[in-house]
Each structure stands twice: as C-alpha cells, then as structure tokens.
Amino acid sequence: MNADFATADLIDLAPDTPSCQLPLQHFGRRPRFCGRVRTVRCFQDNGLVKQLLNSPGNGDVLVVDGGGSRYSALVGDMIAEAACSNGWAGVIVHGVIRDSVAIGQMDFGIKALGTNPKKSAKDSVGEVDVVVCFGEVTFTPGDYVYSDEDGVLVSKAPIEAA
Numbered sequence: 227m228n229a230d231f232a233t234a235d236l237i238d239l240a241p242d243t244p245s246c247q248l249p250l251q252h253f254g255r256r257p258r259f260c261g262r263v264r265t266v267r268c269f270q271d272n273g274l275v276k277q278l279l280n281s282p283g284n285g286d287v288l289v290v291d292g293g294g295s296r297y298s299a300l301v302g303d304m305i306a307e308a309a310c311s312n313g314w315a316g317v318i319v320h321g322v323i324r325d326s327v328a329i330g331q332m333d334f335g336i337k338a339l340g341t342n343p344k345k346s347a348k349d350s351v352g353e354v355d356v357v358v359c360f361g362e363v364t365f366t367p368g369d370y371v372y373s374d375e376d377g378v379l380v381s382k383a384p385i386e387a388a
C-alpha cells in the first residue's frame with residue numbers, strides 16, 4: 227500500500243473511522259506505514275511475535291495485543307530487523323519494546339506504549355490472527371490500518387486520499 231498519506235487527512239475524509247486512543251510512542255525511522263492487519267494476542271511472551279516477524283510479511287502490519295503489560299519487551303532489535311527484511315510494513319504493540327536506540331536507526335516503524343529492557347518468555351503462548359481490541363479500537367485480521375505521527379486508524383476498506 228502507498229504510505230503517502232496523513233491520518234488527519236484520512237479521518238477528515240472518513241470521520242467515522244475508529245482511531246486508537248492509546249498514547250502510543252513511535253520507534254524507528256519510518257513514522258508512516260499502512261497495510262492489512264495481522265494479529266497476535268500474547269502476554270509477556272513473544273514467541274509467536276518472533277515466529278511471525280521471521281516469516282514473510284507481504285506488506286502487512288502486525289498488531290500485537292500484549293494486554294498493555296509493561297513487564298517485558300515484545301519486540302527488540304533482532305525481531306525488528308527480521309520484520310523489516312521480511313517485508314512487514316510495521317508493528318503496533320499494546321505493550322513495550324526494547325533496544326529502542328538500535329530500532330531508532332532502522333528504516334522501519336513500530337508503535338508501542340514504551341520500553342522495558344527485560345526480555346519476554348519464548349513459550350509461544352498466545353493466539354494468531356484473532357480479533358484484538360485496545361485503545362477503543364477493534365483490529366480484525368484483514369482490516370486496513372494506517373499509522374503515522376498523529377495516530378492509528380483502522381478501516382474495513384482502504385481509505386482513498388482525495
């Protein structure tokens with residue numbers, strides 16, 4: 227998908243589009259990304275996140291519902307590097323990441339609640355491609371997600387800029 231958009235313009239065109247209400251921070255040198263939603267639901271365990279981001283992303287955005295836990299990081303620099311080289315458009319994490327300085331140098335985009343240096347378990351406990359909800363928004367696999375400096379929008383159909 228074309229990453230030449232601004233969420234403010236898109237939501238002006240389609241004012242009913244759900245907009246995530248969480249204070250997500252941006253990491254990485256690509257502040258603007260969009261694509262079809264894939265999901266992981268997990269809790270303090272990033273085994274499934276690591277598996278998915280190490281497989282082809284096809285321009286999709288991985289939305290990780292970590293339950294908002296700040297206990298341990300769900301993405302670090304190696305996982306982010308894999309995501310970038312496997313063609314994922316970006317990652318949105320309802321949780322925290324680590325290696326933020328290294329990720330800050332990458333041509334990739336990650337949104338997360340913040341950082342914690344502690345690593346997560348790797349037991350791969352969780353679910354893939356289920357409907358997840360956070361920040362008053364429902365992310366259904368296959369939806370279109372748009373993320374930039376202003377926020378995150380989710381839509382059932384592509385929002386075409388005028």
Ligand SMILES: O=C([O-])CC(=O)C(=O)O
Pocket residue numbers: 272299300301302303304305306324325345346
């Ligand atoms: O493996 C992890 O849990 C996260 C990490 O440090 C990395 O991606 O480099």
